[in-house]
Amino acid sequence: MLSVDTTQLLKGVLDAAVLAVVEQEDGYGYDIVRRLRARGVESGEASVYGTLRRLYASGSLTSYVVPSEEGPHRKYYGITPHGREALNIQRKEWQEFAGTVAGLLGERNEAAR
Amino acid sequence: MSTITSSDALSAHVRGYAQAVRLHLADLGQDAVDDLTDGLEADLTEAVLDEAAAPADGAGTQALDLAVRFGPADEYATELRTAAGLPPAAGARAGRGPGHAIGEAWTVMSERWRSFWRPLTSTPGWAAFVEFARSIAPAWWILRGWVGAQVVMWPFGMADVTLWPSSTAGRILVIAAIVVSVQWGRGRWIPRWTWFPRAVAVASVAAALLAIPMVTDVEADSRPVVADYYSGFDSGFDEGFNNALVSQDGAGNGPEVDGVWVDGMRVSNLFAYDAAGDPIRDVQLFDDRGRPVRTIGSDATWDTWSVPDVAGDWSFQPATASDGRTRWNVYPLRALLAEQIGGPDGDGDLYDLEGQEYPVPPTGVQPQEMPWPFLKAPTAIDDGGAAGAGSGSGTGTDSNSDAGSDEPGESGEPNQGRPGSDHPASDPAGEPVRPGERPTSGSGSREPTLEATQAD
Numbered sequence: 149m150l151s152v153d154t155t156q157l158l159k160g161v162l163d164a165a166v167l168a169v170v171e172q173e174d175g176y177g178y179d180i181v182r183r184l185r186a187r188g189v190e191s192g193e194a195s196v197y198g199t200l201r202r203l204y205a206s207g208s209l210t211s212y213v214v215p216s217e218e219g220p221h222r223k224y225y226g227i228t229p230h231g232r233e234a235l236n237i238q239r240k241e242w243q244e245f246a247g248t249v250a251g252l253l254g255e256r257n258e259a260a261r
Numbered sequence: 262m263s264t265i266t267s268s269d270a271l272s273a274h275v276r277g278y279a280q281a282v283r284l285h286l287a288d289l290g291q292d293a294v295d296d297l298t299d300g301l302e303a304d305l306t307e308a309v310l311d312e313a314a315a316p317a318d319g320a321g322t323q324a325l326d327l328a329v330r331f332g333p334a335d336e337y338a339t340e341l342r343t344a345a346g347l348p349p350a351a352g353a354r355a356g357r358g359p360g361h362a363i364g365e366a367w368t369v370m371s372e373r374w375r376s377f378w379r380p381l382t383s384t385p386g387w388a389a390f391v392e393f394a395r396s397i398a399p400a401w402w403i404l405r406g407w408v409g410a411q412v413v414m415w416p417f418g419m420a421d422v423t424l425w426p427s428s429t430a431g432r433i434l435v436i437a438a439i440v441v442s443v444q445w446g447r448g449r450w451i452p453r454w455t456w457f458p459r460a461v462a463v464a465s466v467a468a469a470l471l472a473i474p475m476v477t478d479v480e481a482d483s484r485p486v487v488a489d490y491y492s493g494f495d496s497g498f499d500e501g502f503n504n505a506l507v508s509q510d511g512a513g514n515g516p517e518v519d520g521v522w523v524d525g526m527r528v529s530n531l532f533a534y535d536a537a538g539d540p541i542r543d544v545q546l547f548d549d550r551g552r553p554v555r556t557i558g559s560d561a562t563w564d565t566w567s568v569p570d571v572a573g574d575w576s577f578q579p580a581t582a583s584d585g586r587t588r589w590n591v592y593p594l595r596a597l598l599a600e601q602i603g604g605p606d607g608d609g610d611l612y613d614l615e616g617q618e619y620p621v622p623p624t625g626v627q628p629q630e631m632p633w634p635f636l637k638a639p640t641a642i643d644d645g646g647a648a649g650a651g652s653g654s655g656t657g658t659d660s661n662s663d664a665g666s667d668e669p670g671e672s673g674e675p676n677q678g679r680p681g682s683d684h685p686a687s688d689p690a691g692e693p694v695r696p697g698e699r700p701t702s703g704s705g706s707r708e709p710t711l712e713a714t715q716a717d
Contacts, residue, residue, distance in 0.1 A: 162344070178304040182311070193308060194337045198344025201297055205345075220303045 158191055164238040165189055166199050167208060167231055174226040176214075200225055208234050275305045278327040278334055285338035288350060288369050297341055305331070367459060398446060406442030408468040410435040411475055422478045519558035519589075528556050529566040529577060530631055531592040534638035543580065546590050553590035562589075562619035565599045570632055574599035576620040578628040587618065595628035 158165070169175065169183050181196045203209045208231030214222045227235070279301045286294045309330060331337050339350065381387055411422050414431055426432050444450040445461060521528040531554075533544040546554040557564070557577050565574035576599060580591035602620040622628060 176304075177300055178307045178311075181304075181308070192340050193304065193331065194340035195344040197301070197304065198297070198341040198346075201345040220300065222303065223300045 158189065159195075161238070161242060162191060162195060162199050163203065164235060164242060165191075166196060166203065167227060167235040167238070170209060170225050171227045171232065171235060174224045176222040176224050180225070203231065207231070271306065271309060272302075274327055275302050275309070278331065278337075279305060281334035282338045282341070285335045285350065286342060289342070289347060293347065297345055297347075399443065402443040402446035403439050404472055405446075405465060405468045406439030407435060408472045408475060409442060409464075410438035412468075412471065413438070422475050424479050519555035520561070521554065521556045529568070530594050530596075531556060532633050532635075533592060534635070536642040538635075538638035538641045540633055540635075540637070542593070544592050545588070546592060553588065555589045556592075557589055557594070559618075566596075568596070568631055569634075575631070576602055578622070579619060593631055593633070596631055597622050597626070597628050601626050 165184060166180060169180050169187075172183075175183060177197050177200060178193070180200065181191070181193050184191060184196065200209065204211055204225065208228060209225045210228050211223055211225050214224050216222055279298060282301065283294050283298050286297060289297070305327065309327070312330065328334065342349065375382070410431075413434060414426070426435060441450065451457060451461075521531065531544075531546065533541040535541050548554055557579075562579075563576070565576050567573075568575050575596035577594040577596050579587035579589045579594070582588045597620060601622060
């Protein structure tokens, strides 16, 4: 479980996290929240829903409605080629960033020893 | 899992929460709200059921308070809108509660209002107009203060709107209100409550709207003062009110309007009594220039009047002179009930009456006499002892006036002055009636110039 501070960190990468989850498999709003949580990413539900709308609006996601036997119809999201591209870019950026930060933090840790 | 009842309750709670979230997004417009919250109920329900399923028991009911589970609806809405990359809600999220909601609604509304007028307000002409309006703002502050004072005085019976009140308290109030209004206009003396500027803005708009009728009223105050505004002569009074304005403002140049006023009230009918206090019928009245005195002006012949002690609306009828012309200066005027008005065929169809000078009674209907205010005038005129030789001193008493104010009816109807009876009070031959002198029928020595014939 992430603390409040890491929730702040997460905000910068929520787009990538949501895209990554949807890339694995199409899903609807709460389903994506659940899968993020299963991977240890605890984000506000409303944040996830809002992110889904925004990614859809920017063309990274596509959506379709799946009729449900019981309960309401569900709006599923799938990733688009544009979204895949964006995800790849964000992956690279994140890895570079994480490496830089890890290097920085690691150095200090070593220096502290 | 949940029973049917609790799932019903859950869906009701979910709907309510989702609706609250939508309300907080309402400024985005319906389409955006629909897009953002499409499927929100399903997601919320699933989240609640997910959670309820995980703990062992009793959690389902606990989770029914959705604000505990998801946070306050407005925060949820903010999170949704921020994550979706939409602009934050209009209005500072200073606090919550009804005041906050009102402030938010105000901001949204005023922003919409501003954007509606933006095509106009962004023009250079508008800027010039604003500059001009700013320069006359002090005049508006004074007017605003005056209007505010009038509003404050209203419930204290000082309802008669005047430019400068007659009472000291009213004057102090007007001055104080103007000073406060001007100070507010200059940005001084403004309390620090955050809602206060808005309240002043609303009050100013109200004052601007109120100023119009108030100023009109003050303008109209240059006429005879209204004493007994609502007693009786409603329609006729209002009519006369306006007529008086016309005649005053016109100062003789306007349309000619006849009318007699007593104590600020328009008079519909006149009742003459001789020196002894006895009623006189069919008196012709003229002013000092020989003009007929008319209570019912030529423009008011179709008005209906209410009459003291008699039910119904009445239309007054002129007398007819011997030459066949109508005479409106012969008193008391007879009257017709408004319901009786109709064309000569009596079917009450007003179209028959088009072009008529006054409401003509249908065939067979006679205009009625109106009740006299007194059977006998409360005072007798002592004119060298010559008054009323036949009726003694004729001093009026209270009992007489009391009797007269009651409905005289048929028995109480004064008939002393009935034409053709022993004492015709007016001289049909045109002989002037002087106090103490009671002309007898047919005694006129002059050539009859005008004869008021009666429909009686």
